[in-house]
Amino acid sequence: xxxxxxRSQSVSGSLTSGTxxxxxxxVYIGAITTMSLALMTLVLAIGCALLWQSMPAIKALxxxxxxxxxxxxxxxxxGSAAFLSGTLYSSGIAILVSVPISICSAIFLxxxxxxxxxxxxxFLIELLAAIPSVVYGLWGIFVLIPLLRDKxxxxxxxxxxxxxxxxxxxxxxxxxxxxxxLAAGLLLAIMITPxxxxxxxDILLAIPTMQRDAAAGLxxxxxxxxxxxxxPSAAPGLIGAVMLGFGxxxxxxxxxxxxxxxxxxxxxxxxxxxxxxxxYTIASAMANKFTEATPGIATAALIELGLVLFVTxxxxxxxxxxxxxxxxxRIAA
Amino acid sequence: MTSLASTPVLFxxxxxxxxxxxxxxxxxxxxxxxxxxxxxxxxxxGITYFKPSFFTRLPDNVxxxxxGIKHSILGSVSILGxxxxxxxxxxxxxxxxxxxxNGKLCQIVRFLTDVLNGIPSIVIGLFIYAxxxxxxxQKHPGQGYSGIAGGAALGIMMIxxxxxxxxxxxxxxxxxxxxxxxxxxxxxxxxxxxxxxPSARNGIVTxxxxxxxxxxxxxxxxxxxxxxxxxLGPITGPVDALPLRLYKYATSSDPVQNAMAWSTALTLILxxxxxxxLARFLTRAGKRS
Numbered sequence: 001x002x003x004x005x006x007r008s009q010s011v012s013g014s015l016t017s018g019t020x021x022x023x024x025x026x027v028y029i030g031a032i033t034t035m036s037l038a039l040m041t042l043v044l045a046i047g048c049a050l051l052w053q054s055m056p057a058i059k060a061l062x063x064x065x066x067x068x069x070x071x072x073x074x075x076x077x078x079g080s081a082a083f084l085s086g087t088l089y090s091s092g093i094a095i096l097v098s099v100p101i102s103i104c105s106a107i108f109l110x111x112x113x114x115x116x117x118x119x120x121x122x123f124l125i126e127l128l129a130a131i132p133s134v135v136y137g138l139w140g141i142f143v144l145i146p147l148l149r150d151k152x153x154x155x156x157x158x159x160x161x162x163x164x165x166x167x168x169x170x171x172x173x174x175x176x177x178x179x180x181x182l183a184a185g186l187l188l189a190i191m192i193t194p195x196x197x198x199x200x201x202d203i204l205l206a207i208p209t210m211q212r213d214a215a216a217g218l219x220x221x222x223x224x225x226x227x228x229x230x231x232p233s234a235a236p237g238l239i240g241a242v243m244l245g246f247g248x249x250x251x252x253x254x255x256x257x258x259x260x261x262x263x264x265x266x267x268x269x270x271x272x273x274x275x276x277x278x279x280y281t282i283a284s285a286m287a288n289k290f291t292e293a294t295p296g297i298a299t300a301a302l303i304e305l306g307l308v309l310f311v312t313x314x315x316x317x318x319x320x321x322x323x324x325x326x327x328x329x330r331i332a333a
Numbered sequence: 334m335t336s337l338a339s340t341p342v343l344f345x346x347x348x349x350x351x352x353x354x355x356x357x358x359x360x361x362x363x364x365x366x367x368x369x370x371x372x373x374x375x376x377x378x379g380i381t382y383f384k385p386s387f388f389t390r391l392p393d394n395v396x397x398x399x400x401g402i403k404h405s406i407l408g409s410v411s412i413l414g415x416x417x418x419x420x421x422x423x424x425x426x427x428x429x430x431x432x433x434x435n436g437k438l439c440q441i442v443r444f445l446t447d448v449l450n451g452i453p454s455i456v457i458g459l460f461i462y463a464x465x466x467x468x469x470x471q472k473h474p475g476q477g478y479s480g481i482a483g484g485a486a487l488g489i490m491m492i493x494x495x496x497x498x499x500x501x502x503x504x505x506x507x508x509x510x511x512x513x514x515x516x517x518x519x520x521x522x523x524x525x526x527x528x529x530x531p532s533a534r535n536g537i538v539t540x541x542x543x544x545x546x547x548x549x550x551x552x553x554x555x556x557x558x559x560x561x562x563x564x565l566g567p568i569t570g571p572v573d574a575l576p577l578r579l580y581k582y583a584t585s586s587d588p589v590q591n592a593m594a595w596s597t598a599l600t601l602i603l604x605x606x607x608x609x610x611l612a613r614f615l616t617r618a619g620k621r622s
Contacts, residue, residue, distance in 0.1 A: 029521070037442075045460075105361040113361070123613075137580070138595065142591070193367075197364065221349070251453020309456055313452055
């Protein structure tokens with residue numbers, strides 16, 4: 001297979017040999033290089049711009065912004081700890097619910113399903129990954145929340161057995177009027193399932209058939225082949241896919257804002273594990289507080305929230321991409 | 334066979350195998366059932382107001398049920414037009430760079446584009462707000478929001494997607510085509526413009542349409558940039574957009590507006606689905622020819 005290197009050599013060869021229109025080629029190369037440099041600058045500019053506009057808040061609040069949990073315009077206190085824990089909690093619920101289902105569905109699509117059923121289901125899953133989050137939010141408000149309130153929260157709060165069970169006691173409790181951490185976590189799970197399934201399926205399909213054949217030749221069952229041969233070599237890629245899904249859930253704004261209730265839990269440190277309590281995430285706090293933010297430090301603090309989101313999502317994506325790349329290299333080797 | 338199947342160990346393995354297969358099948362069914370339930374609800378509820386007048390009228394203050402979302406549709410179309418205008422040149426040119434060049438810079442740009450693709454959409458909106466709208470609003474309070482700023486935010490989100498497909502499609506063009514053109518003494522830019530790009534055209538158009546479908550429903554970046562508008566406004570000021578209208582109607586306490594939210598959602602979904610399905614047909618047509 002001819003590689004890109006061959007091509008670039010032949011291209012540069014034709015360039016140096018010289019044509020009378022060489023200057024147009026220079027313009028062409030200049031134009032594509034400039035655009036790439038502009039793109040590079042843009043990513044760096046996003047970080048710099050957020051840093052620049054959040055400077056007033058960084059100067060005034062210092063580390064209190066990360067450690068504090070109160071967000072009050074009246075007292076001028078802006079702390080993001082409660083939002084950060086809310087973000088981690090809701091994304092964590094989403095991952096816990098969606099990962100087993102996504103990976104099993106991906107195994108089904110890549111390994112088990114009959115050929116004729118694979119294409120339509122794959123097509124459907126890709127379409128579902130394209131549904132805008134605000135539409136999921138609408139469904140969350142009018143279908144998921146009433147369902148959870150009537151079928152889960154009210155019975156759970158009334159039940160006496162849950163009130164005595166050690167762990168469930170602190171989890172299945174809270175205000176229970178609908179918009180809640182539970183609703184946000186489940187809705188996020190529904191949203192990221194098609195996304196994680198699609199990536200996992202691609203990774204499984206990239207594992208060479210030879211490995212499966214070799215295992216089958218030793219007399220393993222299909223389940224043993226998948227669990228002991230296919231999954232171990234796909235593991236880094238699958239973990240990367242899960243992290244990409246986590247990154248999605250982490251920065252998701254609209255659907256969460258619409259179902260999470262947008263209230264800091266009423267505890268001393270603004271944190272709560274109660275699933276039926278409303279909560280806040282970084283992104284939903286930004287979307288909600290933006291309209292009422294006064295110019296000056298309140299706005300700067302909101303932009304600093306954006307900076308926190310930018311940096312964390314960059315770190316998550318960096319690790320996820322490295323893992324997916326590592327998996328690809330291992331499969332190729 | 335029968336004597337083997339009666340071995341306890343083998344029997345156990347077969348049962349475990351069947352259980353595993355069933356588990357995976359059930360998970361796939363659950364995933365599809367839940368997602369199908371979402372879609373089914375959307376079509377059932379959205380059909381109420383889904384009629385021509387809903388698309389050709391502005392909101393009606395006297396009789397809300399007779400109002401429509403014309404201003405949101407027009408707003409969305411113009412915002413997406415601006416997003417296309419920004420992302421197509423930057424995306425395609427830097428995609429060409431990825432296919433032509435090789436080296437450190439190329440890898441750095443590719444990595445940063447991946448990063449850009451993973452940044453939450455609300456952060457992109459906040460970026461436009463921080464460099465464009467906030468400085469303007471500090472001089473002219475209450476102003477600065479515009480459809481153009483919203484288009485810029487969506488355009489930035491589309492760039493990585495357009496760049497990636499351009500790069501991939503150019504790599505699919507057979508090496509012999511590049512070589513043949515260059516061997517005739519055709520300069521590099523003519524080879525790209527008249528030989529390579531035309532044969533990758535369908536794939537690139539598909540990529541652009543999928544990118545458009547992805548940003549068409551984005552709401553968060555528009556919150557800080559176009560603000561929304563109850564009326565038909567010029568693109569240089571606050572305008573309305575379908576996802577913003579949907580958000581407003583969904584969180585409103587008026588039942589008529591709630592019902593209209595479902596129809597707005599149906600409209601938005603149909604736009605996204607039509608773009609995705611058209612893109613897919615285009616790829617298939619391209620493969621056949």
